[in-house]
Amino acid sequence: MFTEWMQMNSVxxxxxxxxxxxxxxxxxxxxxxxxxxxxxxxxxxxxxTYAPPTSGERYYLRMLLNTVRGPQNFEQIWTIDNVMHSTFKSACYALGLLDGDKEWNRTVGNSSST
Structure with missing residues (x-):
């Protein structure tokens, strides 16, 4: 179904x-x-299909599939602003879907110091 979706996008x-x-x-x-x-x-x-955050690239691909419109191949899924990313996670960062773990690290740092 997934690859046929990309095929339909091409025609x-x-x-x-x-x-x-x-x-x-x-x-x-x-x-x-x-x-x-x-x-x-x-x-x-x-x-x-649900993909938990612990599933790695599957999770990031799922995020992209909810955002990217009309890709005709995998390269178009992970190409953001004419930059081809090497991973789905990197493409998610480029789209602003991920903010990073700075806030989480601050929370962990604060809780461990008290």
Whole structure:
């Protein structure tokens, strides 16, 4: 489903305007044909499989799939402002989805000193 989403983005202009989570609002997955088809009617809610923060790059990819619209390949998912990042985590930082752990470190530092 995921790679077929990127394939649909390469051939359908409307698809490129949607995030992966929004995609089922306009397209429906055909299990038999293993491809996305334009939705004719009905409402639906898209879901992305949960990935805990401890799952590393899976977690960061999930964050990007809720933000990036219309990628046609993996490189477009982790390219932010014409800079290709080497990891999904780095791309998340570039998009401002992560603030870093400075606040957490301050909290830990303060609690350990008292």
């Amino acid at each position: 359908n202009e409307e698809a490129r305007s949607l995030t992966y989570a929004e995609f089922p609002t306009k397209f429906v997955w055909s299990k038999q044909q293993k491809q996305w088809r334009p939705r004719k009617s009905g409402k639906t809610i898209g879901r992305i």
